[in-house]
Amino acid sequence: MRDSNHRRVANVGAIQGETSVANSLIEARRELSLANRIVANEGVIDAFGHVSMRHPDNPRRYLLSRSRAPELVAPEDFIEYGLDSQPVREPSVTQYSERVIHGEIYKARPEVMSVCHHHCAAFMPLLATGTDYVPVFHLGAIGGIKPPFWDQHDEFGDTNMLVCKLEEGASLARALGPHWMVLMKRHGVTVACTSVRDCVFRSVYSARNAEYQVQALAIGGAIASLSPGETQLASQIVATTTGLTRSWEYWSMRVAKAGGAAAKPANKPAKPVRATSKPTSKPKRAPKARRR
Numbered sequence: 001m002r003d004s005n006h007r008r009v010a011n012v013g014a015i016q017g018e019t020s021v022a023n024s025l026i027e028a029r030r031e032l033s034l035a036n037r038i039v040a041n042e043g044v045i046d047a048f049g050h051v052s053m054r055h056p057d058n059p060r061r062y063l064l065s066r067s068r069a070p071e072l073v074a075p076e077d078f079i080e081y082g083l084d085s086q087p088v089r090e091p092s093v094t095q096y097s098e099r100v101i102h103g104e105i106y107k108a109r110p111e112v113m114s115v116c117h118h119h120c121a122a123f124m125p126l127l128a129t130g131t132d133y134v135p136v137f138h139l140g141a142i143g144g145i146k147p148p149f150w151d152q153h154d155e156f157g158d159t160n161m162l163v164c165k166l167e168e169g170a171s172l173a174r175a176l177g178p179h180w181m182v183l184m185k186r187h188g189v190t191v192a193c194t195s196v197r198d199c200v201f202r203s204v205y206s207a208r209n210a211e212y213q214v215q216a217l218a219i220g221g222a223i224a225s226l227s228p229g230e231t232q233l234a235s236q237i238v239a240t241t242t243g244l245t246r247s248w249e250y251w252s253m254r255v256a257k258a259g260g261a262a263a264k265p266a267n268k269p270a271k272p273v274r275a276t277s278k279p280t281s282k283p284k285r286a287p288k289a290r291r292r
């Protein structure tokens with residue numbers, strides 16, 4: 001009798017745990033969908049480019065949309081991939097060709113929880129000339145000082161410039177190294193972060209900085225960029241102020257005004273990704289069964 005009671009309690013716990021996992025995945029898909037729409041609405045990505053996140057309950061997987069313009073990405077569009085960038089279940093829809101960018105960075109950097117790859121126009125003059133990115137205003141510090149460059153041609157010769165092979169993604173991840181942004185010559189930019197919202201923040205404000213830097217270069221003369229100390233202090237804005245929440249609310253509202261996904265929920269980030277595949281938080285109460 002006692003054993004059967006224990007089994008019943010264990011079964012209830014398992015069901016509650018599964019419900020918690022399912023809820024966190026629903027939240028994650030909703031937030032990642034909004035992230036894709038925000039970076040599109042802010043002009044960082046257009047028909048191409050994508051934002052991914054590590055799976056909220058399995059660090060050996062990540063979520064990336066099926067192949068479609070990011071401005072249209074919906075929660076149900078996400079495909080689950082292993083770190084080899086192969087889908088966990090074969091989808092019946094087309095996939096992004098450059099998904100190895102995401103998979104190889106998640107593989108190389110366990111602390112990275114979100115990746116954005118884009119071809120933002122503001123960066124193109126820097127990428128075409130090999131000019132270093134430097135922070136020219138305080139929010140631009142989020143991109144760091146002189147993030148590394150990567151040129152696909154150096155290792156792979158003439159290609160179609162798309163990063164589609166595992167070895168190409170691995171090469172890019174090596175170039176990224178311990179940094180948070182890597183500039184891809186004559187192609188685009190890849191940003192890595194510890195959360196989806198942080199990834200959006202870094203992508204948007206580094207693009208703003210690139211725009212201002214290129215305009216400053218066009219004026220001529222020396223650029224008064226931030227010092228290493230100023231860059232280090234200014235880049236902590238995400239961790240030490242409400243700037244990230246304010247920005248997310250602002251961008252979410254702009255998406256809603258543009259007729260995109262609803263801004264809700266603005267204040268509640270998706271549950272952070274855990275370092276292990278085992279649920280560690282207290283399971284939420286299972287929802288009551290719906291009456292028929």
Ligand SMILES: [Zn+2]
Nearest residue numbers: 098117119188
């Ligand atoms: Zn690309």
